[in-house]
Amino acid sequence: MPDRLASAPKHRLRLARQHASVASGFVAGMLVGAQRAGHDPRPWLLAAGVDIASSARRIPLDRYADLYNRVVAALDDEGFALFSQALRPGCFEFLCRVMLGAPTLGDAFARASGFLRLVLPDLAVAIDRHGSIASLHITEQRALAFDPNDAARIFAFEWLLRLLHGLACWIAGRGLALDAVDFPYARPDHADDYALVYTEHSRFGGTRLTAHLDANLLDLPTRRDDGDLAEFLDGAPGKITMVYRRDREMVQRVRDLLYEALPANLTIEAVARRVHMSQRTLHRRLEEEGSGFRRIKDAIRRDIALARLRNGTQQIATLAAELGYADPSAFYRAVVAWTGLSPERVRRQSRTPGDNAALSTR
16 A cells, blocks of 8 residues: 555645644643642633543643643733743743844844843753754753652743744744753653654753754754744744654654544554555654654553553552553553552552642542
8 A cells, every 4th residue: 555644735744733632741730830829720621622631631732732822811921820920921922033033043042041031030041062962951040849850840841942942943944853852850651742742862860951952953044034923923832832743743643543542452454544554654654753553552551551540449450451461460560660669659649649739620
């Protein structure tokens, strides 16, 4: 069977991207600051058509963007009530304007750093070069949380990197690959999506966020002007803060198809038919994107297992069987490998007040 996706019209590729989805962990993180400030997010979630009752659920990107903009409008804060001072609506537009006039991307990043120093003093942005590698650093100037793995702190770093990276791609008029990113917290549950959003070379730990990219990219000329800005701002910043990498589109599509089919367990044959290509072509496309069908299925199984452990009361042996483990001991070993904790401890910790601060919208 020919690879019909490769020759599909551009509108079909755009349609595929419109139906992409995001892990609910990104959505939960977005709501932490508002919840801690005493706001009830349920009306925003309902208006945007977003359901995060299960952390295994995925959220369509268009609904994520809608929710993002609704939360900003309700809070009157483009920083989601996460920082010591609010980012009043308009900060994103002025960040765009500050970067627009720069001759090169490196100059644009320098201007962004200066502007953010004024409006977002809790986080410092800097970029430097070492030979062929450039590094974008995001460093806390004030501790965002006592716990380095606090959901609000994780979202703050995720959000600012996505914002800067998405804006840089737009200004340069092309995708900008991140070679690796070091995140200053432990691996979150939704980190499987990091390969789709940032890079498959995501590392965790340390004290600051550092994104590595080819230094030559900083010499790219900026290709946007004021005439482009009005269209770009329509729906922004929500629409640009969760844009998947184009070079991971097939991984994203397969992942979404497998989620949508649950509780049915799709085979690679069934998925290949749904994306209109042969199994061999699908295997090759996933391999080119640095993944594979089994890896994607295993990641989904991990998401579901952790979500049910934390949010349900199902017997662990029953859960193991439903997820396809031959015996409970195999499931036990898998959970320990994912979290460093036994299934019982994962469930017990989720019942402790103060854990998963994002999380209930009941």
